[in-house]
Amino acid sequence: MARTFFEKIWDDHVVADLGDGAFLIHIDRHFLHEVSGAVSLKEIDSRQRTVRNPELTFGTVDHVLETVPGRGMTTRMPGGNDFLREFTERIGPHGIRFFGLDDPRQGIVHVIAPELGAILPGMTFICGDSHTCTVGAVGAFAWGVGSSDSEHALATQTAILTKPKTLRVNFTGKLAPGVHAKDMILALIAKYTANGGTGYAIEFAGEAVRSLPMDGRLTLCNMAVEFGGRTGTVAPDEITFAYLKDREFSPKGDDWDIAVAYWRTLASDPDAVYDMEYELDCSTLEPQVTWGTSPEHSIAIGSVMPDPQDAAEAVARHSRQRAADYAEIAPGDAVKGLPISGAFIGSCTNSRIDDLRAAAAILKGRKVADGVTAICVPGSTATKLQAEAEGLDLIFRQAGFEWREAGCSLCMSGATGGESFPRDARVIASTNRNFEDRQGPHVRSHLASPVTVAASAIAGRIADARDLAPTEGN
Numbered sequence: 001m002a003r004t005f006f007e008k009i010w011d012d013h014v015v016a017d018l019g020d021g022a023f024l025i026h027i028d029r030h031f032l033h034e035v036s037g038a039v040s041l042k043e044i045d046s047r048q049r050t051v052r053n054p055e056l057t058f059g060t061v062d063h064v065l066e067t068v069p070g071r072g073m074t075t076r077m078p079g080g081n082d083f084l085r086e087f088t089e090r091i092g093p094h095g096i097r098f099f100g101l102d103d104p105r106q107g108i109v110h111v112i113a114p115e116l117g118a119i120l121p122g123m124t125f126i127c128g129d130s131h132t133c134t135v136g137a138v139g140a141f142a143w144g145v146g147s148s149d150s151e152h153a154l155a156t157q158t159a160i161l162t163k164p165k166t167l168r169v170n171f172t173g174k175l176a177p178g179v180h181a182k183d184m185i186l187a188l189i190a191k192y193t194a195n196g197g198t199g200y201a202i203e204f205a206g207e208a209v210r211s212l213p214m215d216g217r218l219t220l221c222n223m224a225v226e227f228g229g230r231t232g233t234v235a236p237d238e239i240t241f242a243y244l245k246d247r248e249f250s251p252k253g254d255d256w257d258i259a260v261a262y263w264r265t266l267a268s269d270p271d272a273v274y275d276m277e278y279e280l281d282c283s284t285l286e287p288q289v290t291w292g293t294s295p296e297h298s299i300a301i302g303s304v305m306p307d308p309q310d311a312a313e314a315v316a317r318h319s320r321q322r323a324a325d326y327a328e329i330a331p332g333d334a335v336k337g338l339p340i341s342g343a344f345i346g347s348c349t350n351s352r353i354d355d356l357r358a359a360a361a362i363l364k365g366r367k368v369a370d371g372v373t374a375i376c377v378p379g380s381t382a383t384k385l386q387a388e389a390e391g392l393d394l395i396f397r398q399a400g401f402e403w404r405e406a407g408c409s410l411c412m413s414g415a416t417g418g419e420s421f422p423r424d425a426r427v428i429a430s431t432n433r434n435f436e437d438r439q440g441p442h443v444r445s446h447l448a449s450p451v452t453v454a455a456s457a458i459a460g461r462i463a464d465a466r467d468l469a470p471t472e473g474n
């Protein structure tokens with residue numbers, strides 16, 4: 001029978017059918033970070049269990065770790081030191097590979113896993129983190145789990161799961177210059193709502209996806225969870241293979257050839273049937289920006305906030321009104337032009353080398369507006385070193401951006417009292433969540449691509465990078 005790409009991976013990993021729709025699935029790779037990882041390791045230790053396959057398990061520190069230059073193993077998050085201490089003390093004795101503070105392989109889990117070739121096509125991959133779906137971009141089944149599932153996987157190298165339905169999203173047409181993967185996923189979520197992908201293993205397909213480099217594919221899959229999806233994936237192709245070749249944990253020599261031959265068999269059979277199909281035309285897609293408190297509150301940058309009363313469902317009408325009140329924006333207001341006091345380029349959505357290159361191309365020869373705190377936090381130490389080797393850090397610094405060490409940083413810590421923007425700030429961010437208080441108390445976060453964030457930092461207000469006059473060298 002014809003099978004989809006997802007069904008092929010699924011079939012290859014079922015250990016047992018447990019009945020009532022539940023399956024026992026083998027886990028090929030398991031990543032831990034200091035927040036959820038500390039909890040699952042503590043559980044394992046308190047029950048005196050051993051880790052079944054430490055060689056398939058990896059750990060790093062990213063969430064609460066300070067990102068200012070010259071940091072030590074410190075955090076601003078109240079109680080964060082407990083996570084750092086518990087995690088770093090407990091991980092070593094289990095023989096799990098750990099990329100700590102001074103390891104060039106340290107960084108946000110979802111950024112380092114593909115960079116290291118620790119996630120490969122056809123694999124199953126979990127982490128106690130909702131954005132684990134990011135790494136499905138290399139052609140894997142990757143999903144976020146709770147700390148008890150992570151504990152279960154540490155002890156058994158398996159997870160219990162119901163089989164998700166399959167959804168193919170066809171991004172048709174070609175992207176116009178200045179329009180990026182972030183715009184694709186924001187527009188998709190706005191079109192089909194933040195629950196549009198609920199219950200599905202999502203495969204992103206179509207011409208616009210095929211021509212995206214790996215960093216853009218990772219951005220797409222990162223926000224599959226903001227779409228409600230169990231996972232986001234892109235079937236592997238030549239771009240995937242070229243990206244993975246010679247990475248630290250990628251197969252080498254003959255093993256590489258054998259692996260690629262297998263990976264080529266993974267794409268969906270031509271007559272495979274998906275449970276659902278969605279479509280988004282990329283040829284007319286504009287850069288996106290959010291106005292409210294959900295990624296679903298996304299609009300083309302030149303358009304105005306829609307009337308909450310136009311939403312079909314009462315729940316959506318209510319949540320849009322609440323979001324409008326929180327964001328202090330009214331129906332008919334333009335988002336472009338709203339003054340900002342903060343700009344953040346970072347997070348597992350958009351902190352990879354392509355993101356930093358694209359933002360630097362906008363920042364080169366320009367200055368961040370007075371009154372704007374602009375911060376760039378590369379997603380991994382390796383990305384930071386690569387950017388520095390290319391001189392991108394200088395461009396960021398000369399423009400007036402802070403250039404930080406790798407980690408999650410201002411992406412979420414506002415909600416937990418860690419690194420955050422000041423109360424009431426309006427900021428633009430390359431992150432994935434614009435929830436209330438996410439980046440600080442009553443901070444209003446507008447989500448956009450790194451180029452839109454860079455252009456806005458320069459303008460001091462939400463701006464369209466395509467409107468910038470050329471500068472010398474640009």
Ligand SMILES: CC(C)[C@H](C(=O)O)[C@@H](O)C(=O)O
Binds near residue numbers: 036144
């Ligand atoms: C702390 C962690 C468990 C959390 C998540 O699961 O997503 C974080 O990464 C986030 O983005 O809010």
Ligand code: SF4
Binds near residue numbers: 063408432
């Ligand atoms: S960068 Fe943000 S969204 Fe990504 S894992 Fe870290 S806190 Fe979560």
